Amino acid sequence: MRIRRVITTRDGGSSAAPFDSFNLGGSVGDDVAALAANRRKLAEGIGLAEHRLVWMEQIHGRTATVVDEPRSEAVEATDALVTATPNLALVALVADCVPVLLGDPTSGVVAAVHAGRVGARVGVLVSALSRMRDAGAQLDRVEALIGPAACGECYEVPREMQSDVEEHLPGSACKTRKGTPGLDLRAGLWEQLAGAGVAKIGVDPRCTLESTELYSHRGESGRTGRFAAVVWAEPEEDGA
Template structure:
């Protein structure tokens, strides 16, 4: 649909992909726009129509394949559409004609491709999945399908940015316990709190895994209400529910 905004990353070249926000779609009210969240309280028919529009905007005619995301690090190989969504936070495939989708509402969506090998992946990297290694698992799963990590390009789509992401000291200590160098992803805030740079941390994890071409789009879901849904923004406002946006990649 022409009113669906598709944000593309130069790093992924001609591989069919897109980071979609809330523009376009048929949902109303709190979910207004292109809400694709099956777990939201939105009208189910509206969500299904939005998912159809989203897939067609990136890979027309392809079935949309998504997982039941649990903020973990498991990655699933996709050979065909699922009869039932598996519990996982990343998908990879080497099969043309499948639109792999990852839903977010502040977490970082990561799309990956080795165009030469014909292998793509999509990962949902919230802070739990990011520190748990979801991007590492995705790269490893792509390698099992014939990708080479020195050829894999990755793009990090709209997510909550550091100025919008206040965390407590326990959160900060968890990351610094994993690696003292992780302190660089935090900036001091009000007493007992810090601002966390999720996008920079995910970029670091990808680079540390040997990915040489990484594009971070620098789009803040919390701050840009017109374009993106945000779980934290909805929470701060005391709203009862929130929409989800999607990032999609596939092979034509």
């Protein structure tokens, strides 16, 4: 199998401000027709039928759900999706939280994870890896991409919160650019992946608070769109 991954930006869509313009989030207050057009464009852009994109009703929890066929509605109350079905694209929506895209090219098992501060703290990535293993993946074959998110230099939090997250997600505590307590969730998640035996880990270094091509919930006072992190397994052509 070939593992395919896509990270969208906020450019090139149909949504008006403050969701301009390629918003893919369905619960932010965007125009319904604009959202539908954007989701159609995403499907066309990655070369899959629109119904083969599976979305989540993300709630900042630790639940990881296995899906084996298209869904007409977003999967309820989950923050990670896992599948072994080829050409079934799993979507995580983010705007400061960390998207993690996982795939085992041998088994074809893939996962999309939405890891915000709360979800990362309570172990949503651990849940996803466990469900992947149950579905036939081997963690030492899994390739991971940690996507764009609020960086540690920008993500300021109270010291008590920093200490609490660090206790549950070691490696995440840091100092911000201002010298105040911060969180680098991507660093903590990287350590969690490495500790689980995942050998190939890539990181998209973009910060959502600094990059104008990405949405940021914190940077835009809570009223903004969501970009997507998408993963699917594509069968290789015979002889490839």
